[in-house]
């Protein structure tokens with residue numbers, strides 16, 4: 413039985429969540445092919461050096477530069493004719509596309525798989541991760557997205573052949589207008605070993621800079637609560653939680669974050685959690701390994717200045 | 720333009736979900752229930768469009784057991800014109816593919832051109848139904864949207880999507896399915912007079928069985944378990960010096 417892994421490219425780099433998808437696929441199938449949807453065939457070259465792949469199938473079309481979902485889902489549904497599994501990393505890229513493929517194939521996809529128990533039995537979170545469900549699929553094809561914090565990230569070391577597919581392009585019903593990307597020199601949030609995350613307690617966009625300064629000092633990524641994003645301290649792509657990104661770093665420092673269920677959903681699997689909060693009853697303090705009950709402004713300054 | 724807003728009744732998002740070990744299901748008996756927060760945002764956006772004179776009719780649809788009517792009443796009280804209740808048996812475990820097929824039938828019957836729905840239901844966290852629906856109907860799709868603008872001629876919409884790398888803006892042809900994210904708007908509360916008024920607004924009940932859709936589960940839940948959190952040391956520190964030395968000992972710096 414064979415699996416197709418949907419590769420998400422960041423530029424021409426394979427995303428970390430796609431690497432996790434390859435690991436997950438290796439627990440399901442003997443043959444794993446990758447599918448790259450792109451606007452230039454050269455973008456698939458890094459994919460071909462991933463370990464464990466049979467063939468890298470590439471579909472090249474202008475529309476695919478910005479993942480036009482109507483086009484992408486139609487193409488994937490067609491390629492899936494010869495595969496049992498479609499595995500993709502949990503990201504907004506895959507979450508946009510995979511369910512629509514499910515509709516075209518008349519299959520019920522499975523979101524956010526955290527563990528593979530057998531060829532058709534999986535564990536996935538419900539209720540912001542407060543409940544873990546073991547589910548069994550009876551569909552003839554199985555489509556899933558997998559949590560990148562739950563599977564090893566497959567490494568380079570292969571040399572798969574690249575095969576360009578020429579398929580008829582499904583009709584696009586939307587057009588790309590623009591992309592406002594956040595630029596940052598810091599480590600990427602979902603793969604960083606350390607994260608300094610700020611909440612409403614920071615009070616303003618200006619003071620949120622304390623989070624940036626501490627992150628720089630610790631070579632950490634920056635994260636945020638929904639309240640911090642809603643208040644405009646930082647952009648949406650830094651939000652951690654049930655409806656933001658899911659992270660599991662070695663160190664998560666939560667500064668002025670109360671620890672609502674929806675925030676904990678995104679970070680509770682971190683190895684070491686530090687809470688900096690002046691409210692000892694904040695749920696985050698119950699979650700933490702280390703608690704510093706104090707005014708965050710003084711604490712942040714002390715941490716930044718410490719040598 | 721008619722707007723359909725599928726809404727779901729879920730466990731109140733601020734309530735801790737508990738497992739009933741015997742039945743291996745999430746215990747919703749006597750639990751506090753609410754409209755899925757993302758669906759409230761979808762309702763709000765539809766109402767704003769109508770208030771701008773750009774929507775002819777707003778219709779909320781919900782699929783579930785009898786109690787679901789409460790949630791539809793809330794949408795009516797917020798201001799939608801009418802509601803459609805698709806009634807299911809209590810044991811039925813509907814999945815996004817089924818919900819999509821049911822909604823597709825209703826949207827075709829109503830000849831609606833625009834659908835606002837939540838990006839995710841906070842009970843099962845599937846984040847699938849809108850995408851599935853768009854595939855079934857072959858409508859254009861805009862997921863995770865934080866901004867919505869209808870073109871002057873009403874033939875297309877421009878949406879901003881919250882994606883992992885930032886904000887993507889796309890233009891969608893109409894008919895379109897749009898799934899909303901948290902930052903699109905701040906939903907209104909229903910006022911008391913409107914709650915009273917809602918009682919006399921039209922609410923149609925459709926028996927699921929009359930729609931002739933195969934709702935055999937494709938994915939069966941074998942068991943559910945409350946996810947325990949890791950035992951944490953919970954040690955207090957009082958200075959940066961102390962914190963750093965603990966972190967060094969733990970080997971995470």
Ligand SMILES: Cc1cc2nc3c(=O)[nH]c(=O)nc-3n(C[C@H](O)[C@H](O)[C@H](O)COP(=O)(O)OP(=O)(O)OC[C@H]3O[C@@H](n4cnc5c(N)ncnc54)[C@H](O)[C@@H]3O)c2cc1C
Nearest residue numbers: 611612613637638639653654655656668670675690691708
């Ligand atoms: C459907 C839905 C989805 C959601 N998804 C997410 C999500 O993905 N991610 C997310 O984060 N939230 C999410 N939320 C929101 C969540 O419920 C909380 O509202 C949010 O996480 C609160 O953010 P916060 O902790 O920064 O703010 P608050 O809850 O206001 O907490 C601020 C904290 O800062 C502390 N503080 C204030 N001033 C100081 C000071 N000077 N010194 C020290 N401490 C101080 C306070 O004691 C408090 O604990 C979601 C909510 C809903 C309904």
Ligand SMILES: Nc1ncnc2c1ncn2[C@@H]1O[C@H](COP(=O)(O)O)[C@@H](O)[C@H]1O
Nearest residue numbers: 725726782836837839840845846847848
């Ligand atoms: N039973 C239902 N009745 C009406 N709408 C639903 C139902 N289930 C899901 N939806 C819609 O689909 C959205 C996404 O749900 P999900 O894909 O399950 O995360 C919800 O926010 C609703 O708009």
